[in-house]
Amino acid sequence: MTDPQELQAFRQEVAGWLEQNCPPSQRQPVVQSEQIWGGRKRQFPSEDARTWFEACRDRGFTAPDWPAAYGGAGLTAEQHKVLTGEMRRLGCRPPLYDQGLWMLGPALLVYGSEEQKREHLTAICRGEVRWAQGYSEPGAGSDLASLKTRADDDGDAFIVNGTKIWTTKADQADWIFCLVRTDDDAPKQQGISFLLIDMESEGVSTSPIPLISGESEFCQTFFDNVRVPKENLVGELNGGWSVAKELLKHERKMMAMVGDMGEKPAMSLVELARHCVGTKDDGVLNNPAMRDRMAQHLMREQAVASLAERIYHQGKAGQVDPRLPLLMKYLGTREIQANDELILELLGAEGLTMDDPSIVDDSRKRVKQWAFNKALTIAGGTSEIQLNIIAKRALGMPSVGGNS
Template sequence: MRAASTTAGEKVIDQLEKSLGLPFGDDERAFLAEMSEWLDEHVPSERAPRRGSAERLPWLRRWQATLAEGRYVAPAWPSQYGGRDATFLQQMIYFAELDRRRLPTIPGRIGVSLLGPTLIEHGTDEQRERYLGRLRRGDDLWCQGFSEPGAGSDLASLRTRGVIDGDNLVINGQKIWTSTAMNCDGVFALVRTDPDAHKRKGISFVLVPLDAPGVDVRPIRQISGDAEFCEVFFNDVTVPLGNVIGSLNGGWDVTRTTLANERAVLFLSRQLALSGTVDRLAGMARCVPHRAGTRADLPAVRERLAKAWIDVQLIRVNGMRNLAKVMDGATPGPEGSMSKLFGQEAEQHLHELAVDLAGPVGLLAPGSDAAIDDGRWTTGWLRTRASTIGGGTSEIQRNILAERVLGMPRDPWADEGV
């Protein structure tokens, strides 16, 4: 078992070296060897319960706790907080190995990738002690409460209010498109605590338990039938001032830290996933009959598959360009918006291609006897309608690129000096 894993690990290294054009040294190879050996011993023998089943979330939380024991939930975190001080190259190896094994995404990924680094940089010792271990193990699942009705494209216009009452903060307002809130224990939210200040200077970054009195979480049903997003209402919700991360009214700067590294390395995970999708679609095209041959024999299909492959390579190249800046010591820049913009539009195009390749049965829902891959492509096509909205719409990403990369004038509604 270990010999087979070692051979597979060597292939991971070889593929990354070839695709990235970077040599991997002894440290990277040792990191992968240790990780592969650990996974061989700890990956559950049973598969994760099916998506949508009541057993799936508890199973995933147990899996995250297991990963946490091996310090493989957040390898980039400092070792003192349960991480491995992993370099960027080691993080890329980490995502590549998880993808190769097709291991499920941990349920606490939002807390681990966004809240965790924010607490490490801006939190107090007491806050880090209180929250980091629990979110790393999956004891507490966190969601992000930023967007509001009327405050999506212009996030700084948010209207959720927090009023100081002694040692507490009393919160009233609403958040929307809050991913996975129905399964979470807390939300890290942006709250306006000084209504008279400049709109980016009067915001605080606050941790709010979702079981606190006055919190109402309402799932939003999507076109796919899922309900992965929620509205979250705050009605006189009281939390201690000790739940403010960073300084009071300094939440906008804290948020910059939260989002700065969000896409620095995750492009690799996206690229690997999309690359695997292209391979599966090519296999589907060779299997679906069409007149005298298969759909793979159609020039139009071959052209679309070729374009899909090229798009995935472009995601990799752009991600490497941003990664090169980071490895030179620079902060991840707005170029990361290119990976988000292009990658999620490519994801939509891939699922459109999948439905087209399947033909009429491509419209069958999961559970239908004739559905290809139990209808996963139809469901995926419906889910990816939201790909260009979540995490900042494509329009927002284009604005960021226009203003911060191309140097074009800011939108009229944008404030100066931001």
């Protein structure tokens, strides 16, 4: 627990630092094309974006609660909360986006060797490397442990063969973390290992998967006799399932909070409702049914935010009730979609298209967001699988299979 006076001093110091280092243009709601993704091919949309990223990187604020020895700022839970609050107050953009930051890093902090932490965590914090995730396969999504990509022992290296599917932005990634089969005879979860693979290794290739919208962020990634040094094994040989589950906890948490990371529309839900259905003299919405549904949704949204905070603080104190994180992905993504549905209903006829140029930009963005957010109850484990896991692990009901 940080002393309240020290915390107050930290708040003042950090507010001053943000004021000095975050250019005004980086205090505007971020649009997708201006997000800063790390990696060898990193590009900055503007000089201000570079200045903001570099200031955060040098202060450890790209990963504020990671240890300073690995490129973070080593903040305590309370300090991290103060920083997040001050950044939100000023409207500062996230300085860096990367799957390494959200998913791999937290798992490496638990399972990585000292060398792996020093090499990979530092590169992630510094935005030098962009990561992709190689879990799913054509025959192994919900039933992830059925995966067939194999890594065979070849002295000081593994030889990897197989394919991963739905690998988001793998064509732009520098490295990919993968689940691979290292023992065919063991029960399926016990024959899996967790490997870090450089995308520039010979034998790695990607092929984009076109989507119905015409846009695609998915690839299929192929491994053809790829040589991977043994020091890239994370955790124990055949112990990859534990690393995978640790990482999935962070992926699911990230999915539940993804609404906070996207583009922000000009009007909040309440403002949009006032604008679309109008208000009475006392400011109450004209449509009582809509008002009720919005109130219920906003209360559930607040409950999810409080749950996330509770889990975070329990985590920092090393006392997480293991049932609570299981609820986060299911509840968080459900509310994001409930929010989108309310918005679409409020937009009425304007919500019928994403492409009509006569429709104001903000509405088109919201319709696109509605369509994109449908994916959130699939990515990182489907809602049905989350409910299976909650039933089994939180409620002690019998297992019905799946990635649990």
